[in-house]
Amino acid sequence: MEAVDYLAEERRKAEFDVEEMKIVWAGSRHAYEISDRVSRLVASDPVFRKDNRTMLSRKDLFKDTLRKAAHAWKRIIELRLSEEEAKTLRFYVDQPAYTDLHWGMFIPAIKGQGTEEQQQKWLPMAYKMQIIGCYAQTELGHGSNVQGLETTAKFDPQTDEFVIHSPTLTSSKWWPGGLGKVSTHAVVYARLIIDGQDHGVHGFIVQLRSLDDHSPLPGITVGDVGMKFGSGAYNSMDNGVLRFDHVRIPRNQMLMRVSQVTREGKYMQSDVPRQLVYGTMVYVRQTIVSDASRALSRAVCIATRYSAVRRQFGSQNGGPETQVINYKTQQSRLFPLLASAYAFKFVGEWLKWLYADVTQRLEANDFSTLPEAHACTAGLKSVTTSATADAIEECRKLCGGHGYLSSSGLPELFAVYIPACTYEGDNIVLLLQVARFLMKTVSQLGSGKNPVGTTAYMGRVEHLTQCNCEVQRAEDWLKPSVILEAFEARAARMSVACAKSLSKFSNPEEGFAELSADLVEAAVAHCQLIIVSKFIEKLQQDIPGKGVKRQLETLCNIYALYLLHKHLGDFISTGSISPKQGALANEQLRLLYSQVRPSVIALVDAFNYTDHYLGSILGCYDGNVYQKLYDEAWKDPLNETVVPDGYHEYIRPILKQHIRNARL
Ligand SMILES: CCCCC/C=C\C/C=C\C/C=C\C/C=C\C/C=C/C(=O)SCCNC(=O)CCNC(=O)[C@H](O)C(C)(C)COP(=O)(O)OP(=O)(O)OC[C@H]1O[C@@H](n2cnc3c(N)ncnc32)[C@H](O)[C@@H]1OP(=O)(O)O
Ligand SMILES: Cc1cc2nc3c(=O)[nH]c(=O)nc-3n(C[C@H](O)[C@H](O)[C@H](O)COP(=O)(O)OP(=O)(O)OC[C@H]3O[C@@H](n4cnc5c(N)ncnc54)[C@H](O)[C@@H]3O)c2cc1C
DSSP: OOHHHHHHHHHHTOOSOHHHHHHHHHSSHHHHHHHHHHHHHHHTOGGGOOTTGGGSOHHHHHHHHHHHHHHHHHHHHHTTOOHHHHHHHHHHHOOOOHHHHIIIIIHHHHHHHSOHHHHHHHHHHHHTTSSOEEEEOOBSSOSSOGGGOOOEEEEETTTTEEEEEOOSGGGSEEOOTTTTTTOSEEEEEEEEEETTEEEEEEEEEEEOBOTTTOOBOTTEEEEEOOOOSTTTGGGGSOOEEEEESSEEEEGGGBOOSSEEEOTTOOEEEOSSOGGGGGHHHHHHHHHHHHHHHHHHHHHHHHHHHHHHHOBOSOOOTTOOOOBGGGSHHHHHHHHHHHHHHHHHHHHHHHHHHHHHHHHHHHHTTOOTTHHHHHHHHHHHHHHHHHHHHHHHHHHHHHTGGGGGSGGGSHHHHHHHHGGGGTTTSOHHHHHHHHHHHHHHHHHTTTTTOOOOGGGGGGGGHHHHTTOOOOOOSGGGGGOHHHHHHHHHHHHHHHHHHHHHHHHTOSSHHHHHHHTHHHHHHHHHHHHHHHHHHHHHHHHTSOOOSTTHHHHHHHHHHHHHHHHHHHTHHHHHHTTSSOHHHHHHHHHHHHHHHHHHGGGHHHHHHTTOOOHHHHTOSTTOTTOOHHHHHHHHHTTSGGGGSSSOTTIIIIIHHHHHHHHHHHHO
16 A cells, blocks of 8 residues: 555545534534635745745745735735624734734723723724734743833823833833834833833833834834744744833823723722733733644644554554554554544633623623633643643654654644743643632631632532542543542642642742642642533534444543543542552553544644645545655755755865874
């Protein structure tokens, strides 16, 4: 059999309706149709070509990004694409650009923190891209500690203006995407100072560049922070540095939904909590969870297809060697990642719902669910991005030597993805926020206030800290109620143990700092419980299509039992399960790998990714890996000449010297 036939053969083995699974993956038939149509549109447009991207110099890459962003905008207008279609188009163009921050943070910041009047003034211009904005919060000296930002916005009652200033080197804005070379405006976070009094960090709309010739406005120093990790990758983005030298803006450019400054310089706070100033981060963290499932599914698609094509060892009587996907070690490394991609997809959908719900409530002045929305977005952003970053690297290793080639698509995907563990909140810092939320929840138990939402299980803490797992045989681990209780018991016991340890400290903040490593683990356990429980909830829905639900049940079980195996120490040390039950879970996991094996190629086909989007020879749909790798090698600039440039200067003299020495 030729390499090109391997995937066709695999596709014949699928035990479910792939077309129906594509719809489940996309979220709805409507979303599927948009995604399918727009991805093909992008793939067929030569301007969106990206196979040469890692070879470009920084300047050429950046210009190529500007060209793609401009072309995308032109197509969006020409084709009158809806908001959803336009977002899908930018996603499939697959090149980080200033537009991500304009649409993803600048506009949401104005929508979330601006008054009606401010929205009416700024949003129409932003929607038409007559102005381009970024989100300028982080500084050289402070990122995680937002309250520690140093940029000042002093109110000048004489002129009814704020004076934006960078008082120190460390107060220079540093990192904002789109700032370096493109943005005309920014939402700048600065300390509000009125009459010498510091009112903390607030957002201000500041114009940075002239709308006529793009030069920085007086008092503004702005540029790019320099090359980042990897070739190509995130270097298409102009992450920027920005300093203000007493830049004046009108008073009405402070975002005033949360608090206001009057003409007289009086500071007033609305009923809305001050944490709404952080609202844009909550919004983006929620989108990052869905992005994690996309990046992970992309890596998994590449590694799965290649593992079915690649053969090593095991030839019998001159027959074909074994497909590496049939090695149990390959399966135990790869299949949990496939299951994780589906798990993150569904928890991302749920988080989107949660975010829509909290937004609706906020509009009606109901702030009760904000702490939970913050904890869920922070925690799930952290857990899914860390797992995805690790998984992309694992997929590279699963592809052996060829995974290290740029043309596998995996090195660039890794380089572009890993900052997700840092931006929008360092993952550890965010897990500590979840831990604070959990400790608060535990401390309120028994106060008559029943925990709700994702912490509702804490309401059964007495049962969960005493219950015994009922598993006696491996197949008992297939019961959703058994899985859920084990994860709930682990999470509840870890949180309660932390709370008990904390109570021994006279100074709670000191205790929190001392126990922070344990607290982070408790937060991870809580977030993993959410992901598992949302997968199980998804399976309670009506899911049409032959065999589709069954495959998803298998993936859900793989995801949960893989986590259980990986964190066996937590489950056993908390007494949530016994060592024997841990061994039975592993036995069941092996059976599940065999069960899903025939369908794995179809399960990655269900992502419906074009070869253009995948950007990987190893992951191409037809599986013609070897021919394509061979052809691609000859396109490398080094192969433009047979004898390399530099031969006469640097190779020949050494060779000659060697010959001379040999003669001596
Ligand atoms: C690669 C291709 C991408 C394609 C993109 C496609 C679409 C585009 C979409 C979006 C763009 C996405 C990605 C683009 C890439 C990068 C962009 C990156 C942008 C950034 O990084 S912006 C900067 C982000 N910075 C951070 O996240 C900083 C992290 N730090 C914080 O959030 C906070 O400072 C802190 C750690 C939470 C602590 O704050 P602090 O004021 O000190 O608070 P505490 O005392 O700890 O808490 C007080 C109180 O407030 C509660 N709280 C804290 N935060 C929030 C919140 N966000 N919402 C609600 N409540 C919050 C906290 O729980 C406490 O509550 P108590 O009840 O305990 O008092
Ligand atoms: C590619 C990229 C794009 C970005 N885009 C933007 C943007 O558009 N706009 C913007 O404003 N910012 C942006 N940022 C900045 C980003 O949000 C910050 O870098 C991020 O929030 C982390 O903050 P930091 O750099 O201050 O890390 P630090 O807080 O300095 O982290 C350093 C280390 O200290 C640890 N640490 C810090 N605090 C604690 C604590 N309390 N307890 C325990 N450990 C702790 C962290 O875990 C980490 O290991 C971007 C960053 C990157 C990399």
